[in-house]
Amino acid sequence: xxxxxxxxxxxxxxxxxAGRGADAGKNETAARAALEQAILAPEDDQxxxxxxxxxxxxxxxxxxxxxxxxxxxxxxxxxDGSRIPYRLDAPGPDGLVGGLRIADGLPLQDxxxxxxxxxxxxxxxxxxxxxxxxxxxxxxxLLALSDPDxxxxxxxxxxxxxxxxxxxxxxLEARLQKETARSVKNSINEAMxxxxxxxxxxxxxxxxxxxxxKMQSLASKSLVQKLAKDETAPPAVRKAAGRTLASIEEHLxxxxxxGTIFRGVSLGSVLLVVALGxxxxxxxxxxxxxAHGEMMVVGGYATYLVQAVFGSGAALAPFxxxxxxxxxxxxxxxxxxxxxxxFALPVAFISAALVGLLLERSVIxxxxxxxxxSLLATWGVSLVMQQMFRLVFGPANVPVYSPNWLLGSFVVxxxxxxxxxxxxxxxxxxxxxGTALLLARTPLGLLIRAVxxxxxxxxxxxxxxxxxxxLTFAFGSGLAGLAGAFLSQIGNIGPSTGxxxxxxxxxxxxxxxxxxxxxxxxxxxxxxxxxxxxQTLLRNPVIGKVLVLVGIILFLQWRPQGLFATxxxxxES
Amino acid sequence: MKALGVxxxxxxxxxxxxxxxxxxxxxxxxxxxxxxxxHVSGFSINLWGQYLCLAIAAIGIDLLWGYTGLLSLGQMxxxxxxxxxxxxxLMLMIGKLGQNNSxxxxxxxxxxxxxxxxxxxxxxxxxxxxxxxxLVPGLLALIFGFLAFRSRIRGVYFSILTQALTxxxxxxxxxxxxxxxxxxxxxxxxxxxxxxxxxxxxxxxLYMVTAISxxxxxxxxxxxxxxxxxxxxxxxxxxxxxxxxxxxxxxxYKLFTFVAAAMIAGLGGALYVPQVGIINPSYMxxxxxxxxxxWVAVGGRGTLIxxxxxxxxxxxxxxxxxxAYPAYWPIILGxxxxxxxxxxxxGIVGLPEQIRGCLARKRKRMHERRxxxxxxxxxxxxxxxxxx
Numbered sequence: 001x002x003x004x005x006x007x008x009x010x011x012x013x014x015x016x017x018a019g020r021g022a023d024a025g026k027n028e029t030a031a032r033a034a035l036e037q038a039i040l041a042p043e044d045d046q047x048x049x050x051x052x053x054x055x056x057x058x059x060x061x062x063x064x065x066x067x068x069x070x071x072x073x074x075x076x077x078x079x080d081g082s083r084i085p086y087r088l089d090a091p092g093p094d095g096l097v098g099g100l101r102i103a104d105g106l107p108l109q110d111x112x113x114x115x116x117x118x119x120x121x122x123x124x125x126x127x128x129x130x131x132x133x134x135x136x137x138x139x140x141x142l143l144a145l146s147d148p149d150x151x152x153x154x155x156x157x158x159x160x161x162x163x164x165x166x167x168x169x170x171x172l173e174a175r176l177q178k179e180t181a182r183s184v185k186n187s188i189n190e191a192m193x194x195x196x197x198x199x200x201x202x203x204x205x206x207x208x209x210x211x212x213x214k215m216q217s218l219a220s221k222s223l224v225q226k227l228a229k230d231e232t233a234p235p236a237v238r239k240a241a242g243r244t245l246a247s248i249e250e251h252l253x254x255x256x257x258x259g260t261i262f263r264g265v266s267l268g269s270v271l272l273v274v275a276l277g278x279x280x281x282x283x284x285x286x287x288x289x290x291a292h293g294e295m296m297v298v299g300g301y302a303t304y305l306v307q308a309v310f311g312s313g314a315a316l317a318p319f320x321x322x323x324x325x326x327x328x329x330x331x332x333x334x335x336x337x338x339x340x341x342x343f344a345l346p347v348a349f350i351s352a353a354l355v356g357l358l359l360e361r362s363v364i365x366x367x368x369x370x371x372x373x374s375l376l377a378t379w380g381v382s383l384v385m386q387q388m389f390r391l392v393f394g395p396a397n398v399p400v401y402s403p404n405w406l407l408g409s410f411v412v413x414x415x416x417x418x419x420x421x422x423x424x425x426x427x428x429x430x431x432x433x434g435t436a437l438l439l440a441r442t443p444l445g446l447l448i449r450a451v452x453x454x455x456x457x458x459x460x461x462x463x464x465x466x467x468x469x470x471l472t473f474a475f476g477s478g479l480a481g482l483a484g485a486f487l488s489q490i491g492n493i494g495p496s497t498g499x500x501x502x503x504x505x506x507x508x509x510x511x512x513x514x515x516x517x518x519x520x521x522x523x524x525x526x527x528x529x530x531x532x533x534x535q536t537l538l539r540n541p542v543i544g545k546v547l548v549l550v551g552i553i554l555f556l557q558w559r560p561q562g563l564f565a566t567x568x569x570x571x572e573s
Numbered sequence: 574m575k576a577l578g579v580x581x582x583x584x585x586x587x588x589x590x591x592x593x594x595x596x597x598x599x600x601x602x603x604x605x606x607x608x609x610x611x612h613v614s615g616f617s618i619n620l621w622g623q624y625l626c627l628a629i630a631a632i633g634i635d636l637l638w639g640y641t642g643l644l645s646l647g648q649m650x651x652x653x654x655x656x657x658x659x660x661x662x663l664m665l666m667i668g669k670l671g672q673n674n675s676x677x678x679x680x681x682x683x684x685x686x687x688x689x690x691x692x693x694x695x696x697x698x699x700x701x702x703x704x705x706x707x708l709v710p711g712l713l714a715l716i717f718g719f720l721a722f723r724s725r726i727r728g729v730y731f732s733i734l735t736q737a738l739t740x741x742x743x744x745x746x747x748x749x750x751x752x753x754x755x756x757x758x759x760x761x762x763x764x765x766x767x768x769x770x771x772x773x774x775x776x777x778x779l780y781m782v783t784a785i786s787x788x789x790x791x792x793x794x795x796x797x798x799x800x801x802x803x804x805x806x807x808x809x810x811x812x813x814x815x816x817x818x819x820x821x822x823x824x825x826y827k828l829f830t831f832v833a834a835a836m837i838a839g840l841g842g843a844l845y846v847p848q849v850g851i852i853n854p855s856y857m858x859x860x861x862x863x864x865x866x867x868w869v870a871v872g873g874r875g876t877l878i879x880x881x882x883x884x885x886x887x888x889x890x891x892x893x894x895x896x897a898y899p900a901y902w903p904i905i906l907g908x909x910x911x912x913x914x915x916x917x918x919x920g921i922v923g924l925p926e927q928i929r930g931c932l933a934r935k936r937k938r939m940h941e942r943r944x945x946x947x948x949x950x951x952x953x954x955x956x957x958x959x960x961x
Contacts, residue, residue, distance in 0.1 A: 286729075288729055288732075288733075290863070363911055363915065366915050367914070367915070370918075371728070371729055372644045372728070372729065372732065373870075373914050373918070375644070375729070375732065376863070376866060376867055376870050376910060376914050377910065377911045377914040377915060379863050379867070379910065380867070380906070380907040380908065380909070380910030380911040380914070381907065381911060382907075383903045383904070383906060383907030383910070384903065384904050384907035384908060384911075386903065387900075387901070387903035387904045387907070388904070391900065499860070503736060503737055503740045503859060506733045506736070506737070507733070507737055510730055510733055510734075542744045542745065542747070542748055543745075543748075545741070545744055546741045546744055546745055549737050549738070549740065549741040550741065552737065553717070553720060553721075553734060553737070553738070554720070556724060556726060556730075556734065557720055557723070557724045558724075560724040560725055560726055560730075
């Protein structure tokens with residue numbers, strides 16, 4: 001249930017993004033109309049009209065106002081006396097220029113419908129005055145602060161704050177009146193406090209510092225730090241700055257720490273998804289599949305192919321093949337193309353499971369009694385598969401684009417969470433639950449457990465162990481394929497991608513305890529988190545990784561069978 | 574020799590092959606004219622020197638895997654460590670002949686070092702470097718083996734852990750901070766013991782040292798497996814628990830074998846580096862160690878001649894295939910491994926025995942059938958319960 005609600009949250013989060021595109025056209029028309037009105041307004045009302053223009057935060061408004069300020073907006077008086085403001089089009093070869101109407105962006109035409117062309121010296125610019133230019137400037141500043149995207153708005157506001165120009169305070173106050181989003185309001189307060197920090201008045205400074213400390217503003221850290229170190233500043237200010245700095249640094253520590261945990265859990269989830277298939281084939285069946293990484297890559301390439309088929313068609317370079325499916329070939333922005341990933345998941349699972357089926361029949365079935373040799377034979381398989389990938393898809397990584405709804409991030413209490421990282425966590429939960437249910441609640445799961453516990457006895461009781469082996473191996477490989485589909489969203493897919501993960505995967509399974517899914521989950525999350533924490537602490541990914549591996553070796557001193565050992569009375573397990 | 578139960582024939586054949594490798598081939602290189610059909614070119618000497626180094630490492634793997642049942646996926650790490658230890662000496666011997674005309678190795682100048690790191694100093698001495706070739710891999714194997722065997726990590730888990738160790742070391746050696754040249758490693762060697770390293774005579778000498786080392790390793794391992802120690806070793810392979818119950822400290826036997834195999838690998842690596850002229854972290858990747866294990870599997874484990882045959886054979890195949898079919902050689906190699914593991918569990922050396930066994934079984938079946946026909950035992954009809 002947890003995972004479903006998580007998916008729902010993600011889907012809901014996507015909705016506003018979809019709606020944004022439709023609004024843009026309407027906003028632009030309104031902005032053009034308002035701008036034209038302001039230009040044509042009587043001189044006395046113009047400044048007032050300009051003051052209201054920041055309500056239309058669009059590109060055309062910004063460009064139009066900027067052109068006006070620089071005197072490159074022009075007026076055309078039609079024969080019937082009406083006046084049409086326009087911008088210049090690119091000059092033609094004859095030295096004459098055409099105009100683009102502000103009202104709708106179309107070329108300026110006379111009544112007969114032929115485009116009007118002017119000589120440069122005949123142009124009539126729109127009047128400006130010092131007062132108007134000032135109004136336009138402040139409207140432009142406000143426009144920057146009123147971008148329709150709250151994130152962009154927050155950035156612009158904080159930028160204004162960091163510039164510490166006292167003149168910006170009235171602008172920010174004006175914006176505060178209109179602002180509806182709470183997070184942006186907070187940013188405005190933060191920006192104003194930042195600006196007040198630059199005021200000469202001591203009490204204002206201290207008040208601003210206290211406010212910033214209460215807000216635990218990360219943006220102010222460098223400024224506060226400077227103030228705390230400033231020998232010339234009054235002692236009260238320095239003291240307040242020290243207090244604020246301590247508060248900010250404490251906050252920063254928690255943000256870093258929780259951010260690291262979040263990244264660690266998501267890295268652990270990736271490991272978990274990749275290692276789960278191995279936990280099945282290695283943990284349950286005892287087959288050491290060195291080609292597990294390549295199974296994953298099969299899933300990755302399947303995702304790539306699905307994406308290509310949904311897009312402009314798949315091309316396999318070495319054979320000169322390219323194919324498209326009738327009815328496919330969607331535009332990049334279309335909903336159908338964006339949904340390719342949903343379809344890629346089952347395709348990745350099935351293709352990897354089929355390869356697993358083939359591998360089991362052709363190689364593994366002869367080696368169930370010889371685990372060490374299955375290691376060597378499957379390594380041979382992995383060599384062959386890697387080279388096949390190279391021949392079919394080329395030696396370079398293939399580009400797999402994430403659908404838009406997996407891009408981007410959201411911020412909770414200054415901790416950035418990427419959608420794709422949240423998605424991998426949810427996805428891992430889903431897969432683990434599915435696998436656990438399959439093993440615990442289905443007839444196949446019962447058979448798998450029976451064969452794993454005692455192959456000979458299961459066989460005596462009429463279980464077709466060969467078929468169970470086949471299905472289990474295919475299922476494990478399919479899980480690897482799913483992991484590959486997922487990896488294509490956060491990493492690269494290339495012929496040797498599998499090799500990067502294989503050692504880590506085996507570690508996860510060994511530490512977790514062979515034949516135990518819960519152990520695999522805990523060890524994957526643990527290893528992922530510890531890896532991230534060490535990387536952050538040491539600022540060196542390699543040393544962190546080496547320490548993790550050394551830690552694992554030492555851990556196995558304490559628990560040679562892993563976290564959760566399968567208890568058995570057998571002497572030789 | 575007789576006391577150990579080695580037949581006259583084995584000693585004879587062994588001595589003949591050893592004489593051929595150590596004396597005849599270098600003589601053919603040195604004393605025959607180049608046009609002669611018997612002439613062995615300098616290129617071949619160098620190439621065979623490399624093969625023999627790999628064969629030395631393979632013997633170590635077999636001592637571990639074939640005789641003690643420990644599949645280590647980290648033998649090429651020890652090989653590379655031996656190579657690095659000797660490579661450090663060779664780097665220092667370049668002296669001012671390097672590109673930067675400095676006493677420091679070129680990569681250190683490039684990385685902005687002003688003076689030699691203190692752990693490099695002793696490697697000016699050839700003796701120290703030669704000792705390090707054995708001690709560095711041996712020490713690492715001792716520490717790792719002690720921890721692993723103490724907690725009774727065995728079978729597949731041992732393999733996976735050694736692979737992790739290799740992977741960790743490989744990642745470390747790719748870093749520049751380790752002062753071992755990062756991913757470029759060591760190269761551009763100039764002299765060894767005062768002689769130009771690429772002189773035909775030096776290469777011939779290196780080849781001879783390699784061949785002698787190979788023979789020595791073979792003799793040592795053969796002797797070891799014939800002693801009481803070797804018996805316990807094989808007992809550990811076949812049933813460790815029974816060895817424990819009989820009062821033997823299996824862990825100590827395993828530890829000794831592991832350290833010995835690591836030192837043998839280190840020796841192979843140290844001889845390999847001056848002949849191939851480069852050592853870098855790519856020799857440490859887990860894939861290299863797996864490949865080395867496959868040589869042993871192909872040649873035939875559990876025999877000491879098998880790994881030598883496998884190492885030389887697979888590498889010859891590799892250098893031929895990678896030239897003749899550059900796009901397909903990994904596929905050829907991979908398929909070979911799969912087929913050998915599935916159909917030839919005893920490798921090339923075990924092939925005659927396998928065929929003999931196969932034929933014997935077939936003959937036995939034929940014989941049984943003929944006997945059954947002769948006795949005319951009629952099949953029983955289950956419905957009636959009487960003979961038809």
